[in-house]
Amino acid sequence: QVTLRESGPALVKTTQTITLTCTFSGFSLTTSGIFVSWIRQPPGKALEWLALIDWHEDKYYNTSLKTRLTISTDTSKNQVVLTMTNMDPVDTATYYCARIPPGGKAAGLGFDYWGQGALVTVSS
Amino acid sequence: SYELTQPPSMSVSPGQTASIACSGDKLGNRYACWYQLRSGQSPLLLIYQDDRRPSGIPERFSGSNSGNTATLTISGTQTMDEADYYCQAWDSTTPVFGGGTKLTVL
Numbered sequence: 001q002v003t004l005r006e007s008g009p010a011l012v013k014t015t016q017t018i019t020l021t022c023t024f025s026g027f028s029l030t031t032s033g034i035f036v037s038w039i040r041q042p043p044g045k046a047l048e049w050l051a052l053i054d055w056h057e058d059k060y061y062n063t064s065l066k067t068r069l070t071i072s073t074d075t076s077k078n079q080v081v082l083t084m085t086n087m088d089p090v091d092t093a094t095y096y097c098a099r100i101p102p103g104g105k106a107a108g109l110g111f112d113y114w115g116q117g118a119l120v121t122v123s124s
Numbered sequence: 125s126y127e128l129t130q131p132p133s134m135s136v137s138p139g140q141t142a143s144i145a146c147s148g149d150k151l152g153n154r155y156a157c158w159y160q161l162r163s164g165q166s167p168l169l170l171i172y173q174d175d176r177r178p179s180g181i182p183e184r185f186s187g188s189n190s191g192n193t194a195t196l197t198i199s200g201t202q203t204m205d206e207a208d209y210y211c212q213a214w215d216s217t218t219p220v221f222g223g224g225t226k227l228t229v230l
Contacts (some may be wrong), residue, residue, distance in 0.1 A: 010219075021217065037219070039162075039167075039221075046159070046224045047159075047167065047210050047221045047224065047225045048221070049218065049219045049220070049221060052179060052218065052219070055187070060217055060218050063125065064220070077157075082214070092182060096167070098167070105214060107155070107173065108154070108155020108156070108172060108173045108213075108214070109157075109172050109173065110157035110169050110171075110172040110212060110214075111134060111157075111159070111167070111219075112169050112172075112178065114166040114167050114168075114220070115166065117165055117166055
């Protein structure tokens with residue numbers, strides 16, 4: 001059974017750095033073709049893709065946020081970590097991690113499992 | 125960068141058919157996926173590879189993709205289908221989401 005769970009601080013202050021952790025089970029990020037991604041949704045706004053890491057530990061970032069994001073993995077702990085620097089109130093959002101199954105990107109399989117989301121509020 | 129455009133909102137009566145469009149340059153040459161996002165819940169994959177349903181997704185949800193437009197069709201819409209719907213495709217190596225469509229069932 002595949003599960004993903006996000007964890008991290010619910011409240012941060014402007015200019016701070018936030019670290020979000022996605023702990024998953026039911027699959028391994030060392031499996032060929034697997035991807036894990038971070039996606040967020042500000043209140044009342046659309047889904048926004050943030051970052052992606054694959055089984056080779058190749059990393060991809062939203063170009064508009066690239067300078068502020070770092071994605072990494074700890075395969076021994078089945079975790080994917082996202083760090084975002086210089087937080088601003090506009091970064092207030094629910095942050096999700098989600099999985100793309102093996103071969104999914106090329107074959108258009110989509111994000112098949114999502115975590116429950118972590119609400120992060122940035123206060124000034 | 126690649127962009128996907130959806131109508132912000134639409135409404136449908138229960139039992140009727142809802143068709144939600146997603147447009148992008150030559151979108152038909154890429155695979156499209158669709159997600160449902162109900163209030164307070166995580167996104168749910170409804171359609172992948174343009175027109176395939178994951179296990180457990182009702183048959184009333186169907187998809188198509190041709191030219192510049194992908195379409196999610198909900199046949200026999202139910203009140204429980206009231207939600208936000210997002211299309212998604214790939215821009216080379218990175219995913220792109222549409223702006224979402226709020227579907228009201230009334």
